[in-house]
Amino acid sequence: MNAENTTPTIAIVGAGVIGLSWARLADAHGWTVAITDPRPDLAEIVAAAFPDSATVRAAADLADAVSDADLVQENGPERLPMKQQLFADIGAAARGDAVLATSSSSITASEIAVDLDADVAARVLVGHPFNPPELMPLVEVLPGTRTASTTTDGAVALYRALDREPVVIGTELPGFVANRLQAAISREARYLVQTGVVSPADLDTILRNSLGLRWATIGLFEGNVLGGGPGGIRHLLAGVGAQTGGIEPGVPATDPDAMERLVDAVEATYGTGEEVYAELAARRDRRTRAVLAALADTDGESTTR
Template sequence: MSNSENPPQDPISKVESNKDLRITLIGTGTIGLSFAAFHLSHLLGPSQLTIYDTRADVAQHVEENLPPFFAEKPSQASISNIRIAPSLEAALKDAHIVQESGPENLDFKRKLWAEVEKHAPENALLWSSTSGIPASQQAQDMKEKSRVLVVHPYNPPHIMPLLELVPSRDTSEEVIERTCEFWTKRGRVPVHIKKETRGFVANRLAFALLREAIHLVNEGVVSVGEIDSIVESSMGPRWAVAGPFKSYYVGGGPAGLEGFFDNIGGTVQDCWDDSGKLNVGDGWETKIFKQTKETYGSVDVGERDRITRRLLDVLDQEKSYTTRSSAN
């Protein structure tokens, strides 16, 4: 039940004109801060971003670590307008959206959502940024299991367009539709994943490539740096334009995907049969971790974000040009 006598009406269906949207973020790790940067960049008028975290220095932590997530230097006014909630109950009061980016721990999330349900308005959207814990497991201790929806971002979420919407069997269609509308209106790409599956979809695809990359390096076929050069100068740019199905559909010429498999289906099958069989903890880690650190040194998140943002800007411009050309 709501802790407010008059629960707020859903403003999300009126995104374009709404200027009083109240979003609560739970957790100030990398993903939580990335979402904070995104929401701050899109809130209108007197809309409010509230942050709750159990860490004692949360206000200082946000002030020191949030600015790097912005493409340009954020105004101190925008950051100072963030409301740091003293308690979970205070953070949830009158919220339209509650988005958690807490630890990847099922017990934590089960307890959190059961508590959120007691204090959040009945109409509030409840989102989890988990990388792999299904909504059905997170909502086990809730009275109304239809409210929780996994909204899984692709890191970093303040830049990457994808949001995987992964409902449980209990999640209501209304929650999915409202969530999809929210992100679409903000220029993101929400994709409704129809069935709960371990790791969802984007990570499963990425991890399959990572497994084969580790296998090839571990077997001495190629180095860490060479693997990355191969991806960055071939499939990386291609996949930014077209996914695997469209890429190989075009690669098959007039006959499409069937033509592609007619031509090199045997090679494809041989590669699948010979794919790397790996288990985390088998001993490859020492070699791979050492070589990766020697190749790249210290982690440079800024470079990744800067180049990714420019690439996405170019893709948006080209897609807009294509759309206009098709209309004429």
């Protein structure tokens, strides 16, 4: 943080879905925000997204955006050569004590930093949010093999200052943790729809009214403890668990025709296009805020812990 500033400065690199959401989160926390993106309509996008903010600006270029940042949050396209080049450029222009984070869902800090100078590589890590980061508290923090522990500590502190819930993951495995869990459930969901057991709409109804609601309040293992009654997880595994433990996971068809039919069925359920996206996103955000507010109301500060 700059000595003269009382709140941090964030550079948002890439003003797409994730970058603009990080920008809204930082703006809501009173941070100074500089946004960079090569798209020619960047100034219009920033003006439209932040009509009343004196502390959010469209930067002239990448160097201008990152030069004063405490946290650089990169949200460019998910392509390794592009991120490698971006971080070389970011490293050349950013302050020596800035945390250099990528929102990447799949590319690791070790891959990005492979050709970077040691002092830059030491400050690169993954800070992977769940969409949209302005509402979803989780940030998976994955340091690479060359990341300094002070960088990881600094990133955790900065994300906490944004009221996020950072979790440091020590192993750089594909999909990290949250998306691996999502992939496991998605596999079974696709199998159940493809084999005609449920429609896409019914599958979503089942999820929202059971696991979704459960997992908004307590975690999976905490749920196991409660599922076993006073005997806890041991009782659960010996009782109901002994019966359900033998469920064979389904294998969804992944050939192009089967995937096309699945996509058609989901599109027929929810629709497609700009208007549908805006409506569904607004509904998602309203409902997510309602759940978060209800949890904060009932639990106070420790809701997401």
